[in-house]
Amino acid sequence: MTSSVMTKTARIATWNVNSLKARREHVLTYLSEGKADILLLQELKLQDADFPHDAFKEIGFSSVCHGQKTYNGVAIISRFDIENIVRGLPNGEAPAGIDGEADTHARYIQADIKGMTIASLYLPNGNPCPGPKFDYKLRWMKRLAGVAETLLHSERPIILGGDYNVMPQDVDCYDPNAWEGDALWHPDSRAAFFALAHSGYTDALRSIHPTGEKFSFWDYQAGAWQKNNGIRIDHLMMSPEAASRLCAADVDNAERGKERPSDHTPVYCDITLPA
DNA sequence: ATGGTGGTGATACCA
Numbered sequence: 001m002t003s004s005v006m007t008k009t010a011r012i013a014t015w016n017v018n019s020l021k022a023r024r025e026h027v028l029t030y031l032s033e034g035k036a037d038i039l040l041l042q043e044l045k046l047q048d049a050d051f052p053h054d055a056f057k058e059i060g061f062s063s064v065c066h067g068q069k070t071y072n073g074v075a076i077i078s079r080f081d082i083e084n085i086v087r088g089l090p091n092g093e094a095p096a097g098i099d100g101e102a103d104t105h106a107r108y109i110q111a112d113i114k115g116m117t118i119a120s121l122y123l124p125n126g127n128p129c130p131g132p133k134f135d136y137k138l139r140w141m142k143r144l145a146g147v148a149e150t151l152l153h154s155e156r157p158i159i160l161g162g163d164y165n166v167m168p169q170d171v172d173c174y175d176p177n178a179w180e181g182d183a184l185w186h187p188d189s190r191a192a193f194f195a196l197a198h199s200g201y202t203d204a205l206r207s208i209h210p211t212g213e214k215f216s217f218w219d220y221q222a223g224a225w226q227k228n229n230g231i232r233i234d235h236l237m238m239s240p241e242a243a244s245r246l247c248a249a250d251v252d253n254a255e256r257g258k259e260r261p262s263d264h265t266p267v268y269c270d271i272t273l274p275a
Numbered sequence: 276a277t278g279g280t281g282g283t284g285a286t287a288c289c290a
Contacts, residue, residue, distance in 0.1 A: 022281090070284080
């Protein structure tokens with residue numbers, strides 16, 4: 001017998017598209033096929049003025065964007081109303097830019113949707129490591145941890161999704177030895193990721209699939225996709241109030257096999273919607 | 276094997 005109480009679920013996906021201009025039709029098709037109700041995008045590589053809000057509106061989706069020319073850029077696309085938009089990490093500490101400059105990178109956008117707080121984030125890559133870019137990555141992660149902890153006080157369902165540029169565990173990399181010394185595998189990067197978990201956030205995919213390979217990125221080079229030389233760096237981190245609503249989570253490998261794909265494939269979770 | 280591919284934008288830079 002199924003439950004007598006009707007529950008609605010929503011699918012929330014995160015996808016680093018490596019240029020929304022290059023991946024526009026891929027994203028529109030993905031949404032048209034009903035593969036996400038809320039989609040978090042990263043690496044738009046376009047300015048706010050060039051974001052195709054109208055194209056998404058035509059297929060029934062609202063969208064908010066924090067863009068930047070050529071680099072970075074994040075967005076949230078949703079079937080449901082999007083409220084209380086925050087562009088850039090809120091409540092940040094000192095500016096976390098490289099060489100003491102202000103953090104002008106468009107790497108974080110947050111909004112409230114259906115009683116939930118949802119963020120799309122694009123963590124700095126951090127290579128070469130060590131170096132100023134790695135220092136920037138760690139400062140950015142520390143700022144994110146502060147924001148994440150503050151958000152927990154709301155006791156709302158919170159989902160912090162995006163390209164974390166961190167492989168949490170050995171199983172999240174086809175060959176950890178090949179990534180020795182890389183910023184995505186560095187112990188400090190992983191420690192900062194696990195600090196988020198220890199503060200109360202659940203990795204949606206590992207909650208549903210505790211073991212086994214579930215890659216979200218395959219390099220364009222050296223036939224990485226064909227050889228399945230992948231890594232898992234795209235994550236959906238959930239507050240307790242969101243994790244308790246989690247029904248399913250997985251990766252959408254099909255997108256990586258298409259013509260002119262992003263080097264990332266979507267990661268999604270299904271949650272029951274708050275009443 | 277210190278390469279390889281892809282996006283941006285017009286050249287190196289980023290990943």
